[in-house]
Amino acid sequence: MSEVLVLVPGAADAVRSSTFGLLTAARRLGEPSVVLVGPDDPEAVRALGEYGAAKVYVADSPELAEYGSVATAEVLVDLARRLAPAAVLLASTRLSKDVAGIVAVRLGSGVLTDAVDVRPGSRGPVVTQSVFAGTHLVDSEAVRGPVVITLRPNAVDPEPAPVPPAVERVEVTVGEAARRVRVVSRTAKASSGRPDLSEASVVVAGGRGVGSAEGFAVVERLADLLGAAVGATRPVTDEKWCSHEYQIGQTGRTVAPQLYLATGISGAIQHRAGMQGSRTIVAINKDPKAPILAIADLGVVGDHHVVLPRLVEEIERRTQ
Amino acid sequence: MRIVVLVKYVPEPTAQWRFADDLTVDRAGIEGRLSELDEHAVEQAVRLVEGGLDAEITYLTVGPVRAAEGLRKALAMGGDAGVHVEDPAIHGSDALATSLVLAEALRRQGFDLVLTGMASTDAEMSVVPAMVADRLDAALVSFASALTVDPQAGTVTVQRDGEGAVDEVVAQLPAVVAVTDQAGEARYPAFRAIMAAKKKPVTTWSLTDLGISPDQVGLAASCAVVTQAVPAPERQAGTVLVDEGDAAVQVADFLTTRGFL
Numbered sequence: 310m311s312e313v314l315v316l317v318p319g320a321a322d323a324v325r326s327s328t329f330g331l332l333t334a335a336r337r338l339g340e341p342s343v344v345l346v347g348p349d350d351p352e353a354v355r356a357l358g359e360y361g362a363a364k365v366y367v368a369d370s371p372e373l374a375e376y377g378s379v380a381t382a383e384v385l386v387d388l389a390r391r392l393a394p395a396a397v398l399l400a401s402t403r404l405s406k407d408v409a410g411i412v413a414v415r416l417g418s419g420v421l422t423d424a425v426d427v428r429p430g431s432r433g434p435v436v437t438q439s440v441f442a443g444t445h446l447v448d449s450e451a452v453r454g455p456v457v458i459t460l461r462p463n464a465v466d467p468e469p470a471p472v473p474p475a476v477e478r479v480e481v482t483v484g485e486a487a488r489r490v491r492v493v494s495r496t497a498k499a500s501s502g503r504p505d506l507s508e509a510s511v512v513v514a515g516g517r518g519v520g521s522a523e524g525f526a527v528v529e530r531l532a533d534l535l536g537a538a539v540g541a542t543r544p545v546t547d548e549k550w551c552s553h554e555y556q557i558g559q560t561g562r563t564v565a566p567q568l569y570l571a572t573g574i575s576g577a578i579q580h581r582a583g584m585q586g587s588r589t590i591v592a593i594n595k596d597p598k599a600p601i602l603a604i605a606d607l608g609v610v611g612d613h614h615v616v617l618p619r620l621v622e623e624i625e626r627r628t629q
Numbered sequence: 630m631r632i633v634v635l636v637k638y639v640p641e642p643t644a645q646w647r648f649a650d651d652l653t654v655d656r657a658g659i660e661g662r663l664s665e666l667d668e669h670a671v672e673q674a675v676r677l678v679e680g681g682l683d684a685e686i687t688y689l690t691v692g693p694v695r696a697a698e699g700l701r702k703a704l705a706m707g708g709d710a711g712v713h714v715e716d717p718a719i720h721g722s723d724a725l726a727t728s729l730v731l732a733e734a735l736r737r738q739g740f741d742l743v744l745t746g747m748a749s750t751d752a753e754m755s756v757v758p759a760m761v762a763d764r765l766d767a768a769l770v771s772f773a774s775a776l777t778v779d780p781q782a783g784t785v786t787v788q789r790d791g792e793g794a795v796d797e798v799v800a801q802l803p804a805v806v807a808v809t810d811q812a813g814e815a816r817y818p819a820f821r822a823i824m825a826a827k828k829k830p831v832t833t834w835s836l837t838d839l840g841i842s843p844d845q846v847g848l849a850a851s852c853a854v855v856t857q858a859v860p861a862p863e864r865q866a867g868t869v870l871v872d873e874g875d876a877a878v879q880v881a882d883f884l885t886t887r888g889f890l
Contacts, residue, residue, distance in 0.1 A: 377798075378759065379769065402792050403755075403772045410759030411769075413725060419852030420724060422754045436853075439861065440753075441646045448857040456853070489768035489804075492789075494797040507792075511889065535889065543810075553811060559750065560666065560810045568889050578642055589887060590864075591880060597871075604864045607883045611872030619877030627881060627890060 311395035312364070313339040314388060314455075318346050318381065318404055323353030326508050327400045329467030331460055332360040334427050336470060338434050339395040342366060344388060346373050346381055349476055358474035360467060365474045370481035378407035379487035384479065386415045394455045396434050398427075401459040401563070409457045419451030422459045423563070425586065434458065442559075442578045443585030461586070462507040463565040498554055506538040506555065511568045512587070514540030514557060515550075516580070518573020518595060518613050525550040527617045528572060534624050540564065542580050558583035573613040576601025593617065630684040630780055633738055634674050634708070635731060635745035635761070636667040638692045638699035642750055651848060652855040653721045654751060656693060663699035666746030668706070668815035670808050673776065674744050675707030675816075682778055685709050687738060691719060691730050697831060704826035705818035711831035712738060718836055721848030724752070728760030730846060733839040735765060742785060743805040747772055758807040768800035774811040778802075 313335040317323050323345065335341035342364040343357050349367040357365055368384045385408065389397060397412060399405035401423050413420035425446075426437035434456055438447050450456075506512065513535060515528035525545065532539045540562075541555040557564055558580040569587035574580060576592070576599055584590075585604070592605035593616050602608035609616060640646055641660040649655040663671075674686045686708030690696045693715065700711035714734050722730070735743060743762075748755040755771070762769035768785075774795075775788040785804050789796040790811060800806070818826070836843060844850060870879060884890045 378771075379763075404791060406755040407759040407769060407771050410724070410728075410756035411763045413756070413852070414728065414760045414763045417725075417852070420754075420756055421853055422756060435856070440858075442642075444646075444861055445648075446857075446859055446861050447652075447855055449853045449855050451853045453852045486763075486766060490770055490798055490800045492796045492798050495794045496796075497794045559753070560747065568884075568887070585861075589889075590867075591883065593876075593880075597869075602869050603866075605869070606865070606867035607880065608867060608869035609872055609876045609880060610869065611876045616872055616876050616880070620880055623877045623881040624884075624890065627885070 311339040312342040312392050314385060314392070314394045314397045315341050315343050315362070316381070316385060316397070316399045316405065316408065317343050317357070320345070320347040320350045320353045323350070324356045326467055327462040328357070329360045330463065330465045331398055331400055332357065332362055333468050334460055334465040335398050336361050337428055342394070344368060344385060346384070349478070354474055354476060359469050359471050361470040361472055362474050363472050365476050367476060367478045368481050369478070370483070372483045373481060375492050376483050376487040377490055377492060378404055379411060379490065380481070380483045382408045382411035382415070383484060383487065384481060385412050388479065389416055389455055396455050397457045399457070399459045401461045405459050409459050413457045416455065418454055418457050420457040421449055421451070424458050424460045425464045427458060427460065439586060442582035461563055461565065501539070503532065504536070504538045506540060506557070506562050507564060509538035509564070510566050511535050511537035512540045512564050512566045513537045513570045514542070514574060514584070515545055515572050516542040516574030517544040519545065519550065520573070520614070522550040524573070524613060527621060531570070531617060531621050531624070534621065534628065542574055571601055572617050574601055575599040576604065630682065630741045630778070631739055632674050632677065632684045632686045632742045632744065633735060633740045634667070634670050634686065634688050634703065635743060636671065636688050636690050636699050636703050637664045637749045638662070638690060638696035639664045639749055639751040648858045651721060652858050653848070661695055661698065663702040664746055664750045666748055666750055666810060669810055669812050670744040670746050671703045671706050671708070672815040673808050673812050676813065677778060678707070682780065687712060689731065689734055689738065690714070691727060691734070700831055701826050704829045705823040706816055710829060713831055713833045714839065715833055716836040718843035718847050721851065722846045723851040723853060724754055724756050724760060725852050726846040726850055728757050728764060730836070730839065730841060731757070731761050732764035733841055734834060735761070737834070737839060741802045742778065743767070743803070745805070745807050747807050747809045758805050762805035765803070765805070768802070768804035770798050770800050770804065771807040773806050773808045776806055776808070
């Protein structure tokens with residue numbers, strides 16, 4: 310069975326549910342081999358084996374962090390040329406878009422981004438993408454491979470399939486091309502202590518209808534009660550009622566949680582594009598014509614300022 | 630200094646999009662516009678020059694005849710000239726082929742700094758900037774939320790907005806920089822600027838002008854084929870209730886029934 314290369318861009322990523330979903334998807338196409346950027350932390354290697362990584366290629370060099378996507382892409386390209394894998398899989402992140410683009414150019418391969426499903430086909434992997442703001446599903450197959458696929462978080466549910474992983478260190482040479490771009494400083498974004506937005510199973514999100522930073526604080530209280538991540542629309546982050554990191558939609562994060570609870574969100578197409586894949590949607594909006602009510606499993610025509618504080622109280626009462 | 634901004638003419642986001650018979654996006658029958666995300670790149674180029682950078686701004690687009698409207702919109706925001714690569718053989722090109730056309734056009738045009746948006750609002754792949762940079766052996770910085778150019782040092786310094794961290798990145802010119810919607814609001818051109826833009830030069834190139842053979846691009850050269858395009862299953866119509874004081878209780882009941890409480 311052919312190998313399927315799976316990029317894990319850091320040891321911390323090795324224990325993320327998106328990585329486990331990626332490995333689960335890779336098993337459908339062949340034998341998953343992880344390309345781990347960073348030290349071969351035994352915990353990380355063990356976690357990867359738990360989800361079926363029979364091989365872990367370790368690319369450990371401080372220069373990879375300093376020189377970014379080109380250097381990482383070159384590691385993948387060298388391995389892909391040596392191993393002729395059935396596919397190269399990456400999580401849909403900003404870094405991976407750069408890496409995927411470079412790998413596809415160097416290998417002359419088809420690239421399919423933001424997949425919501427992958428499965429084996431008669432000619433190779435079949436990839437499903439959700440397009441036109443989530444209104445259409447498109448199936449594609451690569452004519453020239455190995456196909457480079459980026460997979461959306463939560464697209465494939467992680468299923469364990471333990472194997473003992475074999476670790477192989479690969480040589481890292483940062484070439485001239487990679488050295489033209491250098492990271493001179495890195496400021497980690499403040500952690501909210503909440504689940505990662507892209508991977509959370511519950512997301513509580515607020516839109517323009519929350520009215521103010523105080524109105525948004527109730528969204529955060531409800532999120533904490535539900536152990537959820539917090540999301541927002543672009544107007545809310547533009548008004549700085551919350552951090553830009555919370556933005557969901559075309560130019561923000563794409564989420565597909567089990568539950569998406571939206572308040573004060575009308576559901577403009579740019580926002581729907583980022584949350585349409587949610588399994589269950591609950592929406593609260595003053596305007597009975599708000600498009601989000603048409604896609605909600607439960608819609609409430611009501612005022613955020615009235616309904617949400619009451620909902621917080623009600624949930625506090627029930628969960629005490 | 631030569632700045633080239635890559636811009637795309639895309640279907641209007643609010644229009645009813647559909648697929649043509651060959652499973653490409655129907656671009657002929659749908660109203661189009663300059664991609665909103667590329668407007669941020671146009672804005673950054675114009676601001677660099679307004680900030681005192683001695684540079685000439687050229688806009689480059691690849692697309693059907695109507696794509697020239699996108700160039701005119703960009704020129705109304707500022708800048709000097711437009712280049713339109715238009716050739717029927719390009720229809721149906723995938724990201725790899727599109728990046729080839731852009732790279733060859735950039736080679737012919739000459740450039741020090743290439744700016745573009747973080748994604749197109751139609752395909753939304755965000756891979757073309759990396760592909761173009763790699764083909765041209767230029768430095769790549771994507772998802773830039775701010776940038777400054779140092780022409781003496783021949784560098785561009787970028788604030789790169791990643792998922793977990795914000796990086797300060799220094800890239801040697803020539804470089805390709807893709808900017809995010811956080812870089813700054815795009816301006817609305819005034820009527821006089823729109824009229825003035827009509828007089829700015831726009832050059833049209835064909836594939837022959839770029840030394841690209843028609844069999845290197847288009848649907849037939851695509852590295853991936855679409856086998857099926859269907860409407861997503863409609864979400865099951867849910868319950869909509871009007872708050873009469875008990876909506877919070879009903880939402881809590883719903884969450885309990887579904888196992889979220």
